[in-house]
Amino acid sequence: MLLNKKILIPTRNNLTALFFCLLVIIPVYLVIVNSLKDSAQARTMSAALPELLHFENFITVVERGKLAQTFVNSMLYATSATIISTLLSSMAAYVLSRNKSSLNRLVYFFIVMGIAMPLNFFTLTKIMQLTQLINTQVGIIVLYAATQIPFNVFLIYGFVDAIPRELDEAAIIDGCGPLRLFFSVIFPLLIPVVVTAGMLSFVGVWNDFLLPLYYLNNSAYWPMTLAVYNFFGQYQQDWNLVSADILLTVLPVLIIYLLGQRFILSGLTSGAVKG
Template sequence: MKAKQTIRAIFSNAIAWIISAICLIPLLLIIFNSVKDKLAASDMNLKLPDFPLAWENFTTVIEKGKLMTSFLNSLTYSVGSVFLCVIFASLAAYVLSRNASKLNGILYMFLVLGITMPINYVALTKVMVFLHLNNTKLGIILLYTAMQLPFSVFLLHGFVARIPTDLDEAAVIDGCGPARLFFTIIMPLLKPALATVVVLTFLNTWNEFVSPLYFLSSSEKWPMPLSVYNFFGMYYKDWNLVCADILLTSLPVIIVYLLGQKYIVSGMTAGAVKG
């Protein structure tokens, strides 16, 4: 019996290693070709780059691809949407969880349906134009916030349900107002779930491609995924530069994910008991 379990564990680990190696092939392909010269990178293979490495590819990409401008744009959109999403989602989750009325139940289901409902870009374009938010940074931040709110409310709602209502009652008896009750007592208790919302919202916002393509006509306001798209159109034959551009664009996402992966797991399971 023990031998069978050992063989099963070895087989499972071998399968996991094989799948992981297959998933790493595109990343290794980009890393290797980003430090090759134009001729060596044209084959797009997994052959190790020759020394000296072509570090000048990254300098060329930053200068010609306007990467610093698009980086600041992506950072602005991501940080802005994370801030608004954390505030609005936590407030909505708290109110809908604590006031379990029929109307609030309908509102909660209406919000959660946003997770599965597709985006109607035709109607959304008319709304953005009517509100004068088309081709504006504020409009993109609000759009990203609205796109991330359904899942954020769903995640936080289950977490708020685990916080005892006795805390609310004790704070009210001590003379605590609604705003102070939420921001000084409830919100600190939501840190695991809020960390998950921050990481997921940041990653989803940073990687979003379609929405800025539709609603940002000025290239000066484009985020990094669109800068890669634009750069590829100009240098589609220079695979060394294209790979360097993709690597620089993906690097912030990889760093944020590596730093926040433990919060994603803990936050996703924290509200699984109730909700």
């Protein structure tokens, strides 16, 4: 009984957890080892270790896949959309949370509904044409910022309540206007949740390939996700190159995840569990 409790059950549990971890790791491992093989050895995408380490694969894909350009594009879209969306969302969430008038409650409700709303790509095309944003980098940034707003407002709104109102009052007595109150007093205190919202937005935009698929015909504007898919179309036989391209595309989000895990996981659960 004691043996059972102290050794057997924990061992069984750890083995089960390890099994699931292995299921996750194997595909990731396959990409890593195959990105270092030559084309012939990578053909079957096997788990075997590379005979020689072909680091030049990475240089090849950067050149042939025009990865420098697509990396800059992805960075531009993810960073700009994240900054715009988190800034506008914090301003909105702050006022909606502090001043719960019936109009503001309605506005909050209306915005949060957007978390579930599917986009209509046909009429959105029309709006993109009317606003002259179709096929432009500004256009895609605006679209990403707009689609991230509902979740960000939802996330930040709950956090604003936790900031004591006494701070506002003190600042107002000291003569702060609304803008100064927000930017010098409230916003610094919102940083933890803004970082969470920002990371989730960044990863969301970086990983997306749906919006560019619809709204960016010009391949010079493509982000890494769309470029890697296109690269795969051209080099299906060269899994070593495709793997290297995949790895480079995944790397930025991987780094963000490993460094900012605490923020990402807290953001996912803070809205979900208590509600």
